[in-house]
Amino acid sequence: MTEKTVITISRQMGSEGTYIGFLAAKNLGFRYLDREILQLAAKEMGLEPQMLENFDGRSVPLLERIINSFCFGTPEVPGVPSFRKPVYDKDLFALQSNIIKRITNQCNAVVVGRGGFYILKDRPDTLHVFVHAPFDYRVERIMKEQRMDDKKAIDMVRESDRSRAKFIRDMLGIDWMDARNFHLCLDSSVIGLAAGAEMITNLVKKKAIES
Secondary structure: OOOOOEEEEEEOOOOOHHHHHHHHHHHHOOEEEOHHHHHHHHHHHOOOHHHHHHHOOOOOOHHHHHHHHHHOOOOOOOOOOOOOOOOOHHHHHHHHHHHHHHHHOOOOEEEEOOOHHHHOOOOOOEEEEEEEOOHHHHHHHHHHHHOOOHHHHHHHHHHHHHHHHHHHHHHHOOOOOOHHHOOEEEEHHHHOHHHHHHHHHHHHHHHHHHO
């Protein structure tokens, strides 16, 4: 089977890395994998996708896991459907990792988040990209997109940075923002979204020509 080309996009909240990945996928005609990964994981677990929202891309404290499990019902409560089994962040990460590997073995793809840079770190023909931007820039983007005040936006960006770093540290034991994890690091506040996507596109095309 011919080796497929994959791009992984890791991004800070508000850096618009998700959109840059979408544009790159569109430019290259690659499959775009983001929320679809969670949806497929939920389907394999026999759950609704929203039931996994709290476990996606972050480490969930034990108490919160217990509370979430009881929210779905318990066998002792008549008339309430029982939750098949507790969802653990590491179980979900392992399942999503298998889904990512399975799909990227079948087609060229752009994988957004979910530790894709580590899951596919030993795979040839893969470009790992980290999209970042200054804190104030990201807060301003969130304020505009979410239509919220600056305090809420600041809290949201800080919590996202903290939880994503903790998730990667808990799951993989590495520093999420270490540039050595990536082939390309982009500051979207300087480069812009279209130019960032074009840079990724050109790198992939150049590598294809050289190989």
